[in-house]
Amino acid sequence: MSTQPTSLTITRPDDWHLHLRDGAQLSDTVRDASRYLGRALVMPNLLPPATTTELALAYYDKITAVRPDGSQFEPLMSLYLTDKTDPQEIRRAKACGKIVACKLYPAGATTNSDSGVTDVKNIYAVLEVMQELGILLLVHGEVTDANIDIFDREKVFLETILPNVVRDFPDLKIVLEHITTEHAVKFVEQAGDNVAATITVHHLLYNRNHMLVGGIRPHYYCLPILKRNTHQQALVKAATSGSKKFFMGTDSAPHFKKNKETACGCAGAYTSHAAVELYAEVFEEAGALDKLEAFTSHNGPDFYGLPRNADTITLVKETWSVPATLPLGGEELVPIRAGETISWMVK
Ligand SMILES: NC(=O)N[C@@H](CC(=O)O)C(=O)O
């Protein structure tokens, strides 16, 4: 058994799927994100959503305004696609230089997605311009039909919706976000080089048993929902495989404690307080710490056609305790591993 390192210096990582929220929550989420990330792809599902270049740029300014002093953290912005998105908006987005992607939320699929897209055909003219200009399409890959079991919504999306988009836009770069199933791993592996995926750390650490056995744990509830252990194992295999198609996207999605610990709780798990530290646990457990840097720091910028960060961070094998709650806009949030420990620390 090869001894695993107790210290690891890697290229500074980026988070390619991050919810920073807005208003009073922003300073708390940006503080966590700025700890060591070079960049983050900031999700646009605000209320109201960032559907235009103007709104996305205003959001960029609000994020950078609360960045800790001296922080180099760089938000990369995205537009929230709707049935009415104007294809010309994509040209404005490209021209502004801060917007690198558009997010497809199937209407009703997840948090703040009600104004999302009801039929992908409605955005085909937009996808044409995105393909022409090299703006990426980021996809929440779930169907929303009420009669489809929540555990099957990703699989059905991959059988019925995504194949048509991949077929009709062969040069559009597509990121299947927060994949949760072996079906998604296979889909991405078998698709062309223009298709990649982000994998969250909570979908690598946990499966639905952790959420449901012995009592229901609302802080593990997110969308797409945690699946059975065989899917979790397929995700770990993909993330640690060295494939360039898979990279870090935490989908860290803060919700107030009071909106999680309730009869009908919100979907979202918060990991931005310890993202790379938790990924290091997963990769160490898989005996694949040598594959961590590509996943957290190379594959994402390479796929986006952006430079890798020029500097490094160092992780050390030291255990630390996670607080029971973290501040969120004057209220409380319960992070993943709240009240427990994490065995890696960023120096
Ligand atoms: N993942 C989640 O469970 N929730 C995200 C939205 C999303 O990424 O689907 C959120 O913004 O709360």
Ligand SMILES: [Zn+2]
């Ligand atoms: Zn999503």
Ligand SMILES: [Zn+2]
């Ligand atoms: Zn998300």
